[in-house]
Amino acid sequence: MNLAARLLSAIKGDPRADRAVPPTGFTAQLTVLTAAAMAFLCVFAIALSLATARLADRWSSQLAQSSTVRISAPVDQLATQTAAALKVLQTTSGVAASRPLDADEQRALLAPWFGPDLPVESLPIPQLIEVVETPQGYDAEGLRLRLRAEVPGAVLDDHTRWRRPLIEAAGRLNLLGLFCVGLIALVTVAMITLAANSALAANSQVIRVLRQVGARDDYIARAFVRRFTLRALAGAAGGTVAGMLAITLLPSADAAGGFLTGLGFTGAGWLLPLTIPPLAAVIAFWSTRVAAMRALKEIT
Amino acid sequence: MPGANVIELNQVSYSYGGDALLSDISLKLAPGSFHFLTGPSGAGKSTLLKLCYMELMATQGQVTLFGRAAQDIGRDGVAVVRRRVGIVHQDCKFLDHLTLLENVSLPLTVSGQSTEANMAELRELLGWVGLAGKVRALPPELSGGERQRAALARAVIMSPDVILADEPTGNLDWEMSLRLLTLLVELNRMGKAILVATHDLNLIRQAKSQVAARVLRIKDRRLQLAGADL
Numbered sequence: 001m002n003l004a005a006r007l008l009s010a011i012k013g014d015p016r017a018d019r020a021v022p023p024t025g026f027t028a029q030l031t032v033l034t035a036a037a038m039a040f041l042c043v044f045a046i047a048l049s050l051a052t053a054r055l056a057d058r059w060s061s062q063l064a065q066s067s068t069v070r071i072s073a074p075v076d077q078l079a080t081q082t083a084a085a086l087k088v089l090q091t092t093s094g095v096a097a098s099r100p101l102d103a104d105e106q107r108a109l110l111a112p113w114f115g116p117d118l119p120v121e122s123l124p125i126p127q128l129i130e131v132v133e134t135p136q137g138y139d140a141e142g143l144r145l146r147l148r149a150e151v152p153g154a155v156l157d158d159h160t161r162w163r164r165p166l167i168e169a170a171g172r173l174n175l176l177g178l179f180c181v182g183l184i185a186l187v188t189v190a191m192i193t194l195a196a197n198s199a200l201a202a203n204s205q206v207i208r209v210l211r212q213v214g215a216r217d218d219y220i221a222r223a224f225v226r227r228f229t230l231r232a233l234a235g236a237a238g239g240t241v242a243g244m245l246a247i248t249l250l251p252s253a254d255a256a257g258g259f260l261t262g263l264g265f266t267g268a269g270w271l272l273p274l275t276i277p278p279l280a281a282v283i284a285f286w287s288t289r290v291a292a293m294r295a296l297k298e299i300t
Numbered sequence: 301m302p303g304a305n306v307i308e309l310n311q312v313s314y315s316y317g318g319d320a321l322l323s324d325i326s327l328k329l330a331p332g333s334f335h336f337l338t339g340p341s342g343a344g345k346s347t348l349l350k351l352c353y354m355e356l357m358a359t360q361g362q363v364t365l366f367g368r369a370a371q372d373i374g375r376d377g378v379a380v381v382r383r384r385v386g387i388v389h390q391d392c393k394f395l396d397h398l399t400l401l402e403n404v405s406l407p408l409t410v411s412g413q414s415t416e417a418n419m420a421e422l423r424e425l426l427g428w429v430g431l432a433g434k435v436r437a438l439p440p441e442l443s444g445g446e447r448q449r450a451a452l453a454r455a456v457i458m459s460p461d462v463i464l465a466d467e468p469t470g471n472l473d474w475e476m477s478l479r480l481l482t483l484l485v486e487l488n489r490m491g492k493a494i495l496v497a498t499h500d501l502n503l504i505r506q507a508k509s510q511v512a513a514r515v516l517r518i519k520d521r522r523l524q525l526a527g528a529d530l
Contacts, residue, residue, distance in 0.1 A: 020409065022397045209393050212355075213454065214383035215410035216376050300355045300378075 006285070009222075020210060021203055021223040027195040028231055034191040035235025035280050036242070042184045043243025043273045044263070049177025050272070051263050056170035059163045067140075069098070069129040073153030082127050085151045089131060092146070094138025101128045131156075188232075188280060189287045196228055196291040207299055221292035225285055232284030236277040244273050305330050305364070306384075306462045306493050307352050312361035314347055321347050323521040325361070329462055329493045334485075334511050336504045337497040338526060339518035345497035348518065349466050352495065353385050354378050366461070383411055386455030386492075390467040392447045394439035401426070401435040404454045411458070422457070429453045429483060445476035452483055462493040469500055477503055485511050 069089065073081045082100055089098035101109075106120050106128060140158050147154040200207070210220050247264050265272070307329040314322040322344045329335065329352075337345050350356040351363055354370055363370040365381050373381060394403045405415045405422055415422065426432050429449035439447060448468055455463055463484065469477035481503060488494045488511055498504065507513050515526035 017409070019398065019402065020395065020406065022395075205393075206395055209395055210406070210410060211379070212353075212382060212387055212393065213407040213410055214379050214458070216379045218376075219410055297375075300357075 017219060017223045018226065020215075021206055021220075021227075024199045024202055027199045027202075028227070031192060031195045031228055031231040031284070032235035032238075034188065034195070035232040035284070036239035038184050038188045038191075039236035039239030039276045039280060040243040040246075042181055042276050043240055043247060045177050045180035045184060046272050046276075047247050047263050047265060049174050049181070050265060050269050052170045052173040052177060054266075056167050056174060059167045059170060067131045067133065067156065067158040069131055069147065070155045070157055071127040071129065071151065071153050072155065073126075075124060077153070078127055081151050081153050082129065085129055085147060085154045088143070088146050088150055088154075089129065092138055092143055094134050094136055095131055095143075096134045097132040098129055101130060126153075185279075185283060188283050192228055192232060192284050192287040193291045196224060196288040197295065199224060199227075200292060200295040204299065207296065211296075211299055217293060217296045220296060221289055224292045225288045228288040229281050229285045233277050233281040236280030240273050240276045244270075306366060307495075308364040309348075309351065309358075310362045310364070312351060312358040312363060314344075314351060314356060315359045320521055322351075322518070322523075325351075325523045327516070327523060329495055331461065331493055332488065332491045334488045334494045334507070334513040335496070336507065336513055336515045336526075337495060337518065338499055338501070338504065338515060341499065343518040344521060345499075345518060346466050348523075349387075349464050349495070349497055352462075352464055353382060353387055379410075383407060383458050384460050384462070386452075386458070386460040386463040388448070388451045388455045388463065388465040388468045390470040392439070392451040394447065394450070396439050398438075399435065400431060400437050400439065400442065400450055403439060404450060404457060406454060407458045425453050425457060430479075444471040445473070445479070448472055448476070448480055449483070452480065456487060456492075460492065462495070463487055465494070465496045465498075467498055468496065469498065469503055474502075478506065481507055481510075 069085050071078060071081050071085055086098055086100070089095050103120050106125065107116070107118055109128075110118050110120065110125075140156065144156050147156055207220055244265075250263055305328045307327075309325050309327040312322065312325045313320060325348065327335075327348075337348060339345055347356060351358055352365075354363070354365070354373065357363075357370060365373070366384060368377075368381075395406070398406070401415075401422065402409075404426065405418070408415055408418055408422075423432060423435075426435060429452060431446060431450055431453065434442065434446060434450075439450075442450065448471070452463075452465075452468070455465075465484065468484075469480055472480065477500065484494055484496065485507065496507075504513070504515055508515075516523055517526040518524075
């Protein structure tokens with residue numbers, strides 16, 4: 001019988017087999033609570049993983065876009081040096097395009113700090129030139145040397161470079177999120193195994209009687225497996241709903257300059273947490289079955 | 301032919317923790333045979349019965365059940381074998397949260413048979429042991445005699461080939477013991493092999509007046525035929 005069929009059979013169950021094993025209140029509550037708590041944490045771990053994946057993607061795409069040349073020169077030399085820098089950039093291999101930012105764009109850049117109506121024309125602020133790289137990129141050190149020689153006030157700010165370690169960090173954080181999901185699954189296995197062992201130990205006399213009247217191990221195990229599978233499913237469903245609700249209620253951080261993408265789900269990402277309850281049921285099914293079969297081997 | 305006996309022990313020994321509890325035991329339970337197993341407390345009567353239904357495995361010698369060597373029978377096989385062996389314990393071993401009817405029908409339930417389909421036989425069986433009016437009672441609500449008769453009903457519900465009873469009258473008064481003995485004799489007349497472990501010599505004497513029973517005694521870890529005094 002395949003896993004799905006076994007799982008369905010376990011959920012459907014045999015009421016008479018269930019009746020044979022008395023209900024165990026404490027372990028029942030423990031399993032439901034554990035499954036709920038783990039599912040709740042798992043929702044956040046998945047959300048963290050997805051958010052960091054989005055962050056890494058965003059930074060990666062920005063890395064491929066542009067760097068900046070900043071011209072810091074006396075006002076009367078600013079236009080000359082800007083023109084000289086543009087000339088250097090146009091003849092630099094690996095530079096796809098370059099253009100000076102206009103006053104409106106510079107104003108927009110400064111707006112978060114100085115407000116929207118900054119008179120940039122009357123302020124001695126540097127001129128910025130946006131440089132768009134080709135997919136191969138340019139030799140940053142070579143360009144720096146050329147700019148230093150030909151445009152004294154030019155500073156190449158390949159600001160995308162500092163994003164590389166951040167992208168790596170975001171990637172690691174993404175892995176960490178997935179690792180947390182795995183860790184939560186392992187803890188769930190451990191907790192359900194402990195609860196199942198406790199239930200099996202509490203019912204050892206019942207199991208002995210069942211064995212003595214001709215019950216197969218599989219029959220006895222099924223009664224325990226069904227209970228723990230259903231408890232884990234119910235607990236995980238509750239925990240998942242609570243987790244998704246908590247994620248929904250989190251304030252969105254996306255608008256704060258686009259740096260943070262916010263902890264949450266977008267689009268089809270909302271479907272991912274819905275896989276937690278069935279996965280918890282699968283985990284409970286196997287953990288309980290393994291624990292039950294092992295415990296039953298001790299009973300002749 | 302080894303298959304002719306329902307249970308056969310051939311030069312069986314059993315040790316636990318280095319101590320020999322049973323030595324060189326040979327026993328054949330043929331269909332329709334009636335055996336009593338006697339001996340003082342701690343002699344190994346229960347151990348021998350446990351070897352017969354594979355709760356214990358012989359440390360030496362060979363136990364054969366229904367023609368199959370015990371060591372060749374897997375765990376699922378043990379379950380199937382036990383459906384052909386009715387076991388009655390002194391303490392009955394009921395599931396206290398189940399009704400009498402559910403307890404008696406437990407062997408049917410675990411073997412995947414429908415209780416509903418067998419309800420007529422179940423009621424007839426409970427009537428035979430005098431418990432027709434107690435089907436919904438829980439085991440703690442039953443008297444000692446009722447529990448023993450219920451245990452016997454559970455032991456025979458699968459129509460086993462052999463009944464193994466371990467001190468079945470240990471907790472019963474004389475009148476109730478005789479009633480249980482009568483049921484065992486009736487089962488034997490139906491062709492069931494019966495092995496009763498007991499230290500109640502009066503019960504054995506009473507049985508011998510009704511049925512051709514062999515009386516075996518465990519003495520010094522060995523099995524021997526009991527003397528003419530029995």
